[in-house]
Structure formats: structure tokens, C-alpha cells
Amino acid sequence: MCRSIKTLRPPMTPHVEDEDIRAAAVQYVRKVSGFHHPAAHNEAVFDQAVSAVAEATRRLLDGLEVRGPSGPE
8 A cells, every 4th residue: 555654663674763653654644645745724634643643653663572583684
């Protein structure tokens, strides 16, 4: 669906920054809403959705338990 969103979990991305999470959230909300830049009357709800997706993504990444090989060498 969102091909421009990169995998953020370790070991695929060893150092995930808040900016990485927010960028992925923006891409997701853009794809789902169909708006690259929302109109002024939709900006607040768009921004709220980005924040909610970013928060959920952070909780997901913080809760994942990665087992097995440490990834590509």
C-alpha cells in the first residue's frame, strides 16, 4: 500500500528517530486520506491523525521483541 514507508524495526533500521516515525505516519495518512496536503478546513484532523499514527507506531516499535539473527551484515 504505502511503498515509500520504510521498515523501522530493528535490525532493519537500527536507529529509529522520531522524525522517521513521523515521516512514516505522514505517508500513511496521505495515502489513506488521498490528500498530499490537506485543505485548511481539514488540516487539524489531518495533523491529529498523523500524531495518532506516530504514537501507535512508537508503541509498536517499543513493544516488539525481535528474535533470531541480528539482520543483514
